[in-house]
Amino acid sequence: MPTLDSWHLRTADVAERSGYSVQQVRNLERDGVLPRATRTASGYRVYTEVHLRSALAYRALAAGTGPVEAKRIVRAAHERPAAELLAMLDAVHARLDRERAELKAAEEAVEVISAEPIGDVRPGDAMSVSELAGALGVRPSTLRHWDAERLVVPDRLTGRGTRRYSPAQVRDARIVHQLRSAGYRVDTLRALMADLPRGRRSEELAAALAARDASIAARSRALLEAAGALAVIINDPRYHDLEYR
Numbered sequence: 001m002p003t004l005d006s007w008h009l010r011t012a013d014v015a016e017r018s019g020y021s022v023q024q025v026r027n028l029e030r031d032g033v034l035p036r037a038t039r040t041a042s043g044y045r046v047y048t049e050v051h052l053r054s055a056l057a058y059r060a061l062a063a064g065t066g067p068v069e070a071k072r073i074v075r076a077a078h079e080r081p082a083a084e085l086l087a088m089l090d091a092v093h094a095r096l097d098r099e100r101a102e103l104k105a106a107e108e109a110v111e112v113i114s115a116e117p118i119g120d121v122r123p124g125d126a127m128s129v130s131e132l133a134g135a136l137g138v139r140p141s142t143l144r145h146w147d148a149e150r151l152v153v154p155d156r157l158t159g160r161g162t163r164r165y166s167p168a169q170v171r172d173a174r175i176v177h178q179l180r181s182a183g184y185r186v187d188t189l190r191a192l193m194a195d196l197p198r199g200r201r202s203e204e205l206a207a208a209l210a211a212r213d214a215s216i217a218a219r220s221r222a223l224l225e226a227a228g229a230l231a232v233i234i235n236d237p238r239y240h241d242l243e244y245r
Contacts, residue, residue: 009047011037018055025055033058033074053229054078060226064219065092074230082234089230092223099183099216106182107209113174126155126164135170136177143173149186151176151193184208 014034015022028034029045034054037045054074061070069092076085133140146152147163152173154163165173172193179189192205 009052011045011047014047014052014055017052018059020055020059028055028058031071032078033071035078050233053232057226057229057233060222060229064222064226077230077233085230085234089223089227093220096216096220096223100213102182103209103212103216106178109178110175110205110209113171113178125167127170128165129154129163132165132170132173136173138177146173146176149190151186151189182212184212 009017011022011025014020015025018025020028025034025047026045029037029051034047034051037047037051040046054077057077058070058074061073064070065073073085073088073092076088127135129140129143133143143152143154143163147154152165152169154165154169156162157164176189176193179192180186184192188208192208
């Protein structure tokens with residue numbers, strides 16, 4: 001096994017160990033994610049431990065926070081004071097924490113809302129667009145958009161075409177509002193809402209909530225993995241004066 005001072009890796013070595021292609025490794029060097037490689041007399045790149053750790057940190061970060069922010073964070077590990085890097089990582093973890101809290105609130109709300117009885121409906125129980133928008137704290141245009149996207153389709157008054165939301169439709173609008181607040185996309189919700197008018201929480205909806213929870217957990221694990229590689233980079237003084245562009 002090579003020691004920390006004897007790592008000499010080819011581009012293909014870094015690619016194999018990091019899970020990237022040779023061209024992707026070169027692109028990461030071009031973008032400043034990896035330090036600039038030294039060259040042999042014949043022009044071949046020579047990489048070291050820091051290049052591999054930088055590639056691994058970027059790969060994990062990209063899974064945890066997306067490629068654009070991952071590049072920014074790894075470049076900060078190379079070029080900025082450690083306090084700035086830590087602040088950037090804290091911000092990513094804080095976003096995940098907010099997503100967890102919003103998801104939990106959505107799960108609890110959907111469970112309660114979808115179980116509410118909707119019998120004994122009277123004509124006066126229906127709500128107009130403006131009334132429902134006010135109750136949910138959204139704009140009327142939001143409800144019209146949900147109608148166009150077939151998320152919550154209200155009844156129409158004969159002759160005028162005025163939208164009126166029955167108690168069942170109000171319930172569905174409350175569920176959509178909670179799930180949109182938790183980050184669910186319109187196209188995902190369109191499929192999930194199909195079973196809800198029958199007055200029960202759909203298996204598809206429960207599965208989607210669980211999948212989002214698993215996604216958040218996976219991103220957290222990826223950030224934890226990235227932190228190990230980043231810690232070596234920022235704590236080893238040999239890596240502080242390398243050229244990255």
